[in-house]
Amino acid sequence: xxxxxxxxxxxxxxxxxxxxxxxxxxxxxxxxxxxxxxxxxxxxxxxxxxxxxxxxxxxxxxxxxxxxxxxxxxxxxxxxxxxxxxxxxxxxxxxxxxxxxxxxxxxxxxxxxxxxxxxxxxxxxxxxxxxxxxxxxxxxxxxxxxxxxxxxxxxxxxxxxxxxxxxxxxxxxxxxxxxxxxxxxxxxxxxxxxxxxxxxxxxxxxxxxxxxxxxxxxxxxxxxxxxxxxxxxxxxxxxxxxxxxxxxxxxx
Amino acid sequence: xxxxxxxxxxxxxxxxxxxxxxxxxxxxxxxxxxxxxxxxxxxxxxxxxxxxxxxxxxxxxxxxxxxxxxxxxxxxxxxxxxxxxxxxxxxxxxxxxxxxxxxxxxxxxxxxxxxxxxxxxxxxxxxxxxxxxxxxxxxxxxxxxxxxxxxxxxxxxxxxxxxxxxxxxxxxxxxxxxxxxxxxxxxxxxxxxxxxxxxxxxxxxxxxxxxxxxxxxxxxxxxxxxxxxxxxxxxxxxxxxxxxxxxxxxxx
DNA sequence: TATAAAGGATGACGTAACGTAAAGGTCAAT
DNA sequence: ATTGACCTTTACGTTACGTCATCCTTTATA
Numbered sequence: 001x002x003x004x005x006x007x008x009x010x011x012x013x014x015x016x017x018x019x020x021x022x023x024x025x026x027x028x029x030x031x032x033x034x035x036x037x038x039x040x041x042x043x044x045x046x047x048x049x050x051x052x053x054x055x056x057x058x059x060x061x062x063x064x065x066x067x068x069x070x071x072x073x074x075x076x077x078x079x080x081x082x083x084x085x086x087x088x089x090x091x092x093x094x095x096x097x098x099x100x101x102x103x104x105x106x107x108x109x110x111x112x113x114x115x116x117x118x119x120x121x122x123x124x125x126x127x128x129x130x131x132x133x134x135x136x137x138x139x140x141x142x143x144x145x146x147x148x149x150x151x152x153x154x155x156x157x158x159x160x161x162x163x164x165x166x167x168x169x170x171x172x173x174x175x176x177x178x179x180x181x182x183x184x185x186x187x188x189x190x191x192x193x194x195x196x197x198x199x200x201x202x203x204x205x206x207x208x209x210x211x212x213x214x215x216x217x218x219x220x221x222x223x224x225x226x227x228x229x230x231x232x233x234x235x236x237x238x239x240x241x242x243x244x245x246x247x248x249x250x251x252x
Numbered sequence: 253x254x255x256x257x258x259x260x261x262x263x264x265x266x267x268x269x270x271x272x273x274x275x276x277x278x279x280x281x282x283x284x285x286x287x288x289x290x291x292x293x294x295x296x297x298x299x300x301x302x303x304x305x306x307x308x309x310x311x312x313x314x315x316x317x318x319x320x321x322x323x324x325x326x327x328x329x330x331x332x333x334x335x336x337x338x339x340x341x342x343x344x345x346x347x348x349x350x351x352x353x354x355x356x357x358x359x360x361x362x363x364x365x366x367x368x369x370x371x372x373x374x375x376x377x378x379x380x381x382x383x384x385x386x387x388x389x390x391x392x393x394x395x396x397x398x399x400x401x402x403x404x405x406x407x408x409x410x411x412x413x414x415x416x417x418x419x420x421x422x423x424x425x426x427x428x429x430x431x432x433x434x435x436x437x438x439x440x441x442x443x444x445x446x447x448x449x450x451x452x453x454x455x456x457x458x459x460x461x462x463x464x465x466x467x468x469x470x471x472x473x474x475x476x477x478x479x480x481x482x483x484x485x486x487x488x489x490x491x492x493x494x495x496x497x498x499x500x501x502x503x504x
Numbered sequence: 505t506a507t508a509a510a511g512g513a514t515g516a517c518g519t520a521a522c523g524t525a526a527a528g529g530t531c532a533a534t
Numbered sequence: 535a536t537t538g539a540c541c542t543t544t545a546c547g548t549t550a551c552g553t554c555a556t557c558c559t560t561t562a563t564a
Contacts (some may be wrong), residue, residue, distance in 0.1 A: 002511080002512080003511090003512075003513095004511070004512085009488065009491060013551080013552080014511095014512090015550095015551065015552065015553085016550080016551065016552095018513085018514090018551095019550070019551060023550090034512075034513090034558080034559060034560085035512070035513055035514090035558085035559090036511090036512055036513080036559085036560095037512085037513090055347075055350075056347055056350065056351055057347055059549080059550095060549080060550070061549090075355055075359070078351050078354060078355050079355060081351060082348060082351045082352065082355070085344055085347055085348055085351070086348065088344055089341060089344045089345065089348065092337055092340055092341045092344065093341065095307075095308055095309055095337055096334060096337055096338065096341065098307075098308065099308055099330050099333060099334045099337070100334065102330060103327055103330050103331065103334070235293075236261065239261060254540080254541080255540090255541075256540070256541085265522080265523080266540095266541090267521095267522060267523065267524085268521080268522065268523095270522095270542090270543090271521070271522060275521090286529080286530060286531090286541075286542085287529085287530090287541070287542055287543090288530085288540090288541060288542080289541090289542095311520075311521095312520080312521070313520090
């Protein structure tokens, strides 16, 4: 069977078959004088095996190793691949969530332009928290806790809100001082992290250091946080805050 | 700000920044006499934008176009990307299902070796059908229908089972004849597809041509089916059967 | 039988987004 | 002056082929 015949039969291109030959994944059992590749039944069988694993997103190199190993464990391999693909899917799930919530936020922003500032800000806090942290929080503590937490924020009195603003202002000041020192593990840096924790407690129903660190890490990747902190405090403030929280949660 | 400083601040490598320069995605606003790249605040802002979209799995080329287009629609873009990622996830879901069920089958095979052949074969039919078709079928018709269908197969009487075997035998014979003619759209090929449909009706609760075609397509990619049909009927039988079913469902 | 059309072969470049040397300037400090 | 840190460009490697370009056989047709 010549190369194009096998190509038609199997649905892959001739180029692919030549490539498989090149990388020693599937070599035709006969090559004639004129250089033509001849494939026989055992080659076809091997190709079928190859395509099976390729469908499952195995790399060709892995497939080669698999098929050449006389006593490999199909089940083991499949389970490993399963875990790998699961990770990929989880990653995609997160992306989808993020995009979805970003879209919602964008739509929300437009609708909200005409509402009063105070309410808007509180809602925005809720939404940003949800966007950055909703998923994990919900997983860990369940719906009720999360809703309770948001309820806490939404139901805050104006005085409490003022207190929160004050605390944030204090946080900014200490952060600026800490940055001038430059050390993210200094006592003053720890104080900053502590302030941040207290500030968080206005909106979070329950504190854990893992959650705290998680939020800090997300700050870095969210351009809104970066521009917010960097504008209020100074360039690099977000990164410094993150490092401080990182140190703080590490020693606690 | 020199290249390594920005690298540290942003978390990407210096190589990446040079690459972004190279592909005109992010050019430092100043390049000094000595060739050193100098990044300023606007560069940092742009990088943040870039990383935001990169996180969402956009291609760099797309990001470039986005950021250079002065009046692009963020929401539109995000929605498009959402759809794209959804497709990827569905694809992964399918792979995961397939692997999972293959594992189950492998484990099942071992446990089943000591059972009677008759029972084994029927269970295998159920499992193979489930493996190849379960997901889609469940989506379209819901759990009940599917379970009813499998119940049908499992509760088949021995006579019915015999009839099914007879029908399959007939199918093989006609398929062999049709292949000798070679035309996958001939009257006899259509007859083969019809027989296959009737054979299916033993195990399927409800027939649709979409489902029929879908199953045929899966035959091609399943080495067990290929070796089964090709052994029983002759080399290329699976492909021929697929083409015939394809033609059959197209004209119906 | 000459020739043209199929079909085969071997390079070799392109792809996406960098990682990783290699080889060599520049700058601050010793 | 030398060392070491940091900068530059050049270029190959990665994955699984698609897509030419160029050339050689085999088969079909005039």
